[in-house]
Amino acid sequence: MKPFAYKRAIDTADAVRLGAENGSSFIAGGTNIVDLMKEDIASPTTLVDISRLDLKTITSTANGGVSIGALAKNTDTANHQRIRTSYPLLTKAILAGASPQIRNMATNGGNLMQRPRCTYFYDVSMPCNKRVKGSGCAAINGLNKYSAIFGWSDSCVAVNPSDMSVALMALDAVVKVREASGKIRTIRFADFHRLPMNTPDIETSLKKGELIVAIELPVPRFATNYQYLKLRDRASYAFALVSIAAAFELKNGVISDARIALGGVAHKPWRAIEAEAFLKGKRPSDENFANAGELAIRGAKPLSGNAYKIKLARNGVKRALTDALNMGGTVAK
Amino acid sequence: MSFYDDDLKDAPDRVDGRAKVMGKAKYIAEHKPAGMLYGYLVQSTIAKGTITAIDTAEAEKQPGVRLVVSHKNAPKLTIPERPVGARPFYPLMSADILFNAQPIAVVLADSFEEARYAASLVKITYSSSKADSDTRGMFEKALPEARVTPDRGKPLEVFATAEVKIEAEYTIPFEHHHPMELHATVAVWEGGKLTVYDKTQGTQGTAGYVAAAFGIDRTNVRVVAPFVGGAFGAALRPGPQLLIASMAAKLVGKPVKVVYSRRQLATAHGYRPASTQRIKLASDKQGKLSAIIHEAVHNTSSHEIFSEGLVGISRSLYACPNVKTSQTVARLDMQTPLWMRAPGAVSGAFALESALDELAYKLKIDPLELRIRNYAETDPESGKPFSSKELKECYRQGSEKFGWSKRKIEPRMMKDGRWLIGYGMATGTWFAGQSPASARVTFRANGTVLVESAATDIGPGTYTMGATIAAQGLGVPIERVTFALGDSELPPSPGQGGSTITSSVGTAIKEACEKLGTEFAAVDAKTDGSPFKDVAAADIVVENASIMVKGKPETKKSFADILTANNLPQLAVLHRSTVATAERSKYSIASHGAQFVEVAVDEEIGVARVRRVVQATAAGKIINPKGAHSQEIGGVVWGVGMALTEVTEVDDRYARIMNPNLAGYHVPVNADIPEIETIFVPEEDKIVNPLGAKGLGELGLVGIPAAIANAIFNATGKRLRDLPITPDKLIA
Numbered sequence A: 001m002k003p004f005a006y007k008r009a010i011d012t013a014d015a016v017r018l019g020a021e022n023g024s025s026f027i028a029g030g031t032n033i034v035d036l037m038k039e040d041i042a043s044p045t046t047l048v049d050i051s052r053l054d055l056k057t058i059t060s061t062a063n064g065g066v067s068i069g070a071l072a073k074n075t076d077t078a079n080h081q082r083i084r085t086s087y088p089l090l091t092k093a094i095l096a097g098a099s100p101q102i103r104n105m106a107t108n109g110g111n112l113m114q115r116p117r118c119t120y121f122y123d124v125s126m127p128c129n130k131r132v133k134g135s136g137c138a139a140i141n142g143l144n145k146y147s148a149i150f151g152w153s154d155s156c157v158a159v160n161p162s163d164m165s166v167a168l169m170a171l172d173a174v175v176k177v178r179e180a181s182g183k184i185r186t187i188r189f190a191d192f193h194r195l196p197m198n199t200p201d202i203e204t205s206l207k208k209g210e211l212i213v214a215i216e217l218p219v220p221r222f223a224t225n226y227q228y229l230k231l232r233d234r235a236s237y238a239f240a241l242v243s244i245a246a247a248f249e250l251k252n253g254v255i256s257d258a259r260i261a262l263g264g265v266a267h268k269p270w271r272a273i274e275a276e277a278f279l280k281g282k283r284p285s286d287e288n289f290a291n292a293g294e295l296a297i298r299g300a301k302p303l304s305g306n307a308y309k310i311k312l313a314r315n316g317v318k319r320a321l322t323d324a325l326n327m328g329g330t331v332a333k
Numbered sequence B: 001m002s003f004y005d006d007d008l009k010d011a012p013d014r015v016d017g018r019a020k021v022m023g024k025a026k027y028i029a030e031h032k033p034a035g036m037l038y039g040y041l042v043q044s045t046i047a048k049g050t051i052t053a054i055d056t057a058e059a060e061k062q063p064g065v066r067l068v069v070s071h072k073n074a075p076k077l078t079i080p081e082r083p084v085g086a087r088p089f090y091p092l093m094s095a096d097i098l099f100n101a102q103p104i105a106v107v108l109a110d111s112f113e114e115a116r117y118a119a120s121l122v123k124i125t126y127s128s129s130k131a132d133s134d135t136r137g138m139f140e141k142a143l144p145e146a147r148v149t150p151d152r153g154k155p156l157e158v159f160a161t162a163e164v165k166i167e168a169e170y171t172i173p174f175e176h177h178h179p180m181e182l183h184a185t186v187a188v189w190e191g192g193k194l195t196v197y198d199k200t201q202g203t204q205g206t207a208g209y210v211a212a213a214f215g216i217d218r219t220n221v222r223v224v225a226p227f228v229g230g231a232f233g234a235a236l237r238p239g240p241q242l243l244i245a246s247m248a249a250k251l252v253g254k255p256v257k258v259v260y261s262r263r264q265l266a267t268a269h270g271y272r273p274a275s276t277q278r279i280k281l282a283s284d285k286q287g288k289l290s291a292i293i294h295e296a297v298h299n300t301s302s303h304e305i306f307s308e309g310l311v312g313i314s315r316s317l318y319a320c321p322n323v324k325t326s327q328t329v330a331r332l333d334m335q336t337p338l339w340m341r342a343p344g345a346v347s348g349a350f351a352l353e354s355a356l357d358e359l360a361y362k363l364k365i366d367p368l369e370l371r372i373r374n375y376a377e378t379d380p381e382s383g384k385p386f387s388s389k390e391l392k393e394c395y396r397q398g399s400e401k402f403g404w405s406k407r408k409i410e411p412r413m414m415k416d417g418r419w420l421i422g423y424g425m426a427t428g429t430w431f432a433g434q435s436p437a438s439a440r441v442t443f444r445a446n447g448t449v450l451v452e453s454a455a456t457d458i459g460p461g462t463y464t465m466g467a468t469i470a471a472q473g474l475g476v477p478i479e480r481v482t483f484a485l486g487d488s489e490l491p492p493s494p495g496q497g498g499s500t501i502t503s504s505v506g507t508a509i510k511e512a513c514e515k516l517g518t519e520f521a522a523v524d525a526k527t528d529g530s531p532f533k534d535v536a537a538a539d540i541v542v543e544n545a546s547i548m549v550k551g552k553p554e555t556k557k558s559f560a561d562i563l564t565a566n567n568l569p570q571l572a573v574l575h576r577s578t579v580a581t582a583e584r585s586k587y588s589i590a591s592h593g594a595q596f597v598e599v600a601v602d603e604e605i606g607v608a609r610v611r612r613v614v615q616a617t618a619a620g621k622i623i624n625p626k627g628a629h630s631q632e633i634g635g636v637v638w639g640v641g642m643a644l645t646e647v648t649e650v651d652d653r654y655a656r657i658m659n660p661n662l663a664g665y666h667v668p669v670n671a672d673i674p675e676i677e678t679i680f681v682p683e684e685d686k687i688v689n690p691l692g693a694k695g696l697g698e699l700g701l702v703g704i705p706a707a708i709a710n711a712i713f714n715a716t717g718k719r720l721r722d723l724p725i726t727p728d729k730l731i732a
């Protein structure tokens, strides 16, 4: 770990000013950035502590949605009454991540910004384009059991590890960002994380020094029939092999709208648009759910060690939809 | 029993438990002698080759940095002569690289942070050659078998013509111990005398090792390890940090601490070697085994031969007239493997006990029944009787408690909603060893007792065991007993390995207590009118911190009174117990157990969960039911990890371990572990040792991976022979 200076931002304006300085990095809960520093993956010369900024509240928005502070803790967000009742899919996804201790420290902004867990990225003696531009990708022909099946490029096959983001993707969240100029920009969640292309070091559409101030969710929907299914190598405290956020609205026994997003399969949370469209207007049934599963994996490209993820994703989508149906208490047919 | 059962209510609590939960138990890295420097290791990034240059200029320029020690400036150590083919790794002795992440330098600084940062600035240049870490094809790569065991009977011929047979190959990957406590040493030189606080399972073995390396007398080395935060075999060999810290401390003339980081730890010690096993079983139609052929290969390193016994279990567990076993090792460019909980036995049992299950299905005989039909009443290898063997009773009580009779033999017949339910079972066994050991027991005038031994307590409850035996032996409340251990200057003890500390050190303590009784009698006998004059030692009874002549309660005298009468502050006895080798050699001596497991498998999404485990154990006398229960459930947890989650992933292109941390190496978490029931079947065993106690630490694990894999087959009809059974394999 490199020696670094520590500065505390007094307000968001101060934060973006300090954040724009060369070599600086924000620290919120510190559960990711400190690890990265200890492993010599990130070597900021200045840590800008934003953890005391007044961005911790969860409030209603004018259009009937909710605004979640970037510095609210994962635990507090998941357990917030409004989130629990109106956006239970988000609660479930957050609680599927990490451990209670880590969630108590982790902030929402930090969760969105957490970096991939590719084992080569974490070992500074290994080639990794994400860590050292142009050094090569060790995973693509190496140990890639945990790597992507969608959207990867020859330069990087890592996946985004966040659970929370998968639910936010399904729920059509937007991210509110304070630019260096002081202006607040709105980024659609689908545009927030990026595919690796040939710049795998750039993971989000944030620019240097920009600060996430809040995450906004639209008018509550999908609060009855929903499921976040996380499939992993042990029962708890492991990153997803594949995770599925699935939800739908039922009107007179017919699916009026559906959301399916997958985690652990791409460099960003992966929306299964075709599967969603297919379900619209259909009755919930085993067959329709199975078809949705098939559509969700269309276009998947496995690497040498992760073909199993395709099956896991396909069956997982079907299962999550089935669970979502049962959760809503509507009889399956 | 399960944790809150009444059976455990009166068992002593861990005597060190309070100190541990209060943070008062001082582990190695917490020792901080005055003036201590912090050492941070630099590890190689290649697996094979030589260091051509090492540039420390940048590192040495950093504030707080005192010195960088590498093979260039390390004091030369004496490396003892070893048999041909063995070149044990001694750190910083040469430019050779034998395995990836080998320690090649240490940076010494005033603070840990300064040392760690400077370590990242040391630049190494290598000349590198192709390394081999590929565990496939190990049979082809294997060295010739070192010690060929003659066949029993005619296994090959019998197998060729047998009525019923099965044949299968089983593979187990590299696995690491990942104990909570990291490998660490604090080394302090005072003149020519070296004191090391070292993470070790054997203080005296370690002392001898360092003394030999520095060419100093063994009496000039003291090794201290009062608390060891889990080891499981990982600290059976001295870790490289021991010599590195000692060399560095010598060079700088100040105490030095070196602690492995979690990421670095995976090569601080060996690991369970990766193995491939081929088993052939033949039987008649009633399931009577007629041939067992068990061939195994596991890896060793390029520089040493490490071999652990995988196939022995096939010679000892079942009565079978025709048995062939062979075992070889294949060299890989890796750190040398090392014993890891139930070494050899658990790997061998995974193969044999899975194969037996496969045979049971072929025969359509209940797997438990199949085992009973092949029960070995005497040791099938030697023909000797067992000193005790209540395995049949383990089968009976275990299966009854579990409800084995409700099992459906055909796979896929038991369901619970979406879950396919499967029952599986297996057998475990572990040799009950004993070594000579010494203990000093001191009774003080204030009624307290001090027990001393160089033994370590790596977590199984050795402190409590020693205190319990002394409390019982002298008839004092356990609160009055203090057990001092973990110091090479205390009375000799073997290292803590192979589940033998209770039988070895426990025996020494028991006998020392008896001897203390006769000592008190001898002291008293010198006074006028003593009833103990000319009384034979065998006729002296010790109870309630008193002695009396057998059958004469009126002769009772308390230790305290004898001390007062003779104006003595205390009375101590140093006793060395020996092993009754001649008597033991007439018997086969082992502990046994039967494991019953229920799993639930959700095939569609590749999830397997262990739902219930009943672990029945016959291990002689149980000294402390709570400690024993804890050991046996610990064995189950370990087995769940081995069966379902644990694997050290190596990138063969670099022969480098790629998941050397607790996020990537998945040990089971609480959510993976169900309620575990233990049963202890009593055994009276006068042969094993005077305590009548056999070891428990390894036994509880031996059958578990096979029992789980067998249960998964019963649930799904899928035979998975490659551990661990992770979702990718279940869904394939």
Ligand SMILES: Cc1cc2nc3c(=O)[nH]c(=O)nc-3n(C[C@H](O)[C@H](O)[C@H](O)COP(=O)(O)OP(=O)(O)OC[C@H]3O[C@@H](n4cnc5c(N)ncnc54)[C@H](O)[C@@H]3O)c2cc1C
Residues within 6 Å of the ligand: A025, A026, A027, A028, A029, A030, A031, A032, A033, A034, A035, A050, A070, A071, A074, A096, A097, A098, A099, A102, A105, A106, A107, A108, A109, A110, A111, A112, A113, A114, A161, A162, A163, A164, A210, A211, A212, A213, A237, A238, A239, A240, B663
């Ligand atoms: C052992 C372990 C297991 C885990 N398991 C899971 C899991 O299963 N699922 C899961 O989803 N996550 C998991 N996590 C990750 C955890 O959720 C993240 O570490 C956490 O959410 C990060 O939040 P933080 O506030 O601590 O971020 P920090 O570590 O403080 O920051 C992370 C990054 O975000 C940047 N940042 C923080 N806040 C802002 C902001 N407001 N605006 C702009 N940039 C910002 C920082 O500069 C930094 O680069 C795990 C973590 C650990 C250590």
Ligand code: SF4
Residues within 6 Å of the ligand: A116, A118, A119, A120, A121, A127, A128, A129, A130, A131, A136, A137, A138, A139, A140, A155, A156, A157, A158, A200
């Ligand atoms: S997948 Fe991405 S993060 Fe992993 S090694 Fe390749 S470039 Fe690096």
